[in-house]
Amino acid sequence: MVVWTDQERAAISGIMGGLVYEDDGPKALCRCLIVYPWTQRYFGAFGNLYNAEAIKNNPQIAAHGTKILHGLDRALKNMDSIKETYAELSILHSEKLHVDPDNFKLLADCLTIVIAAKMGSSFNPDIQASWQKFLSVVVSALGRQYH
Amino acid sequence: MLSKKEKELLEGAWERLTPVAKYIGADALLRMFTTVPGSKTYFSHLDIRPGSDHLFTHGKKIVLAIAEGAQNIGRLTETLAPLQTLHAYLLRIDPSNFKHFSHCMLIALAVHMGEDFSEVLHAAMDKYLSAFAAVLAEKYR
Numbered sequence: 001m002v003v004w005t006d007q008e009r010a011a012i013s014g015i016m017g018g019l020v021y022e023d024d025g026p027k028a029l030c031r032c033l034i035v036y037p038w039t040q041r042y043f044g045a046f047g048n049l050y051n052a053e054a055i056k057n058n059p060q061i062a063a064h065g066t067k068i069l070h071g072l073d074r075a076l077k078n079m080d081s082i083k084e085t086y087a088e089l090s091i092l093h094s095e096k097l098h099v100d101p102d103n104f105k106l107l108a109d110c111l112t113i114v115i116a117a118k119m120g121s122s123f124n125p126d127i128q129a130s131w132q133k134f135l136s137v138v139v140s141a142l143g144r145q146y147h
Numbered sequence: 148m149l150s151k152k153e154k155e156l157l158e159g160a161w162e163r164l165t166p167v168a169k170y171i172g173a174d175a176l177l178r179m180f181t182t183v184p185g186s187k188t189y190f191s192h193l194d195i196r197p198g199s200d201h202l203f204t205h206g207k208k209i210v211l212a213i214a215e216g217a218q219n220i221g222r223l224t225e226t227l228a229p230l231q232t233l234h235a236y237l238l239r240i241d242p243s244n245f246k247h248f249s250h251c252m253l254i255a256l257a258v259h260m261g262e263d264f265s266e267v268l269h270a271a272m273d274k275y276l277s278a279f280a281a282v283l284a285e286k287y288r
Contacts, residue, residue, distance in 0.1 A: 034266040035273055052267050109250065116257035117264050125181035128254060132182055 002137050004079055011130035015115060015123075016076050019069060024118070026065035028111040030055050036106045042099055068107070075138050083141045090145035101143030108135040149220060153271035160268060161214045164256070168214065171255050172206020178251040179244075186244050213252075216279055223282045235286035242287065245280035252276060 004012075019025075033040050034052050043049060046060040055061060071089065078085040093099045112131060116123045123131075149157070164171055177197055180187050193201040216226050224231075234240055253273060257264045 031266045031269065035270040056266075113253060113257045113264070113269060116254045117261050120258055120261060123254075123258055125178045128178055129182045 001080070002082065007126070008130040008133065009079065011127045012079075012134045013076060015119075015127070015131055016073065018119070019115070021069040021073075022062075022066045024111075024114055025067070025069035026062040027114045028107065029061055029065035029068060031110040031114060032107045033061070035110060036103075039103050039106060042097065042103075072138065075134070075141075079134075082137050083144055086138070086141040087145055090142050093142060094146040101139075101146055104139040104142050105136075108139055111135070149271060149274060153267070153274070154220065156268050156271050157217050157220075157275055160256075160260075160272065161217045164259075165211065165214050167259070168210040169203040169207035171252070171259060172208070172210035173202040174206070174258065175248060175251040175255040176202055176206050176209070178254055179248050182251070183244070183247045186247060189238070189240055189244070209248075210252075213276070213279060217275060220275065220278070223278060224285070227279075227282050231283060231286040234283055242280065242284040245283060249273070249276040249280060 030052075033043070033049060033055050040049050043061065043064075046064070047058055048054040049058065049061075074085050075082045093101070112128070112135065115131070116128070176195070180190075180195060187195065190205075193199075193205065195202050212227075212230060216223050219226060253269065253276070256272065257269075260268075
């Protein structure tokens, strides 16, 4: 089981508390689709993704980005049982959506970059470490039910 | 492969970053040491505490080398030849650390540039740093 120090919990809830899901979610997803264009393969039904501008103006992408952050919220509320919390979502991503689990890390990194740009130097190395630990547990849980 | 637009974006970014190389470098190194404790094993001969002179000196050295490579990306192998030899035969840093450092560089750039670290600049920078790391490791075996 993952052990969280008080410092880590504070850092993680501090960051999540400062996020605007409808803004930062879309930003993170757009950044992922632009920086790692192959991730667009999962969004064929989402309309125009031809270039960075199109991606950033795409309302379906924006809605999906927001949805993803709400999903992350579940991990925050269940930090001592993230694996169990995401079991169903993991099965969904594996059996229905067929997402390569390596892609979860790419999105996680983009979210971290969005947060770093927003928080500036208050996103210090220790906070970065706590946040990345949180995301790596989430990423691992999402890939857990693949077979 | 970097497009013309991406090369232009990188040129502009490095012009802006070179004067603050020591701060970016020290920040990236410190982030790597904090998030990947194993990376500290290569620095037992230096004082790598936050704010130390060694951290700034070394950080500056690394960032300026990366900036220099960006001035002529087509000739990266020639430019990096001495550093390739150094890393392969003397330092022998496990190349997985290049990826860790690149990630922390991107974070340091995001912290420093805020909104100006746009998605397309991020993409170009990530591509460039990956190419740089690959060339740096070329003489390992």
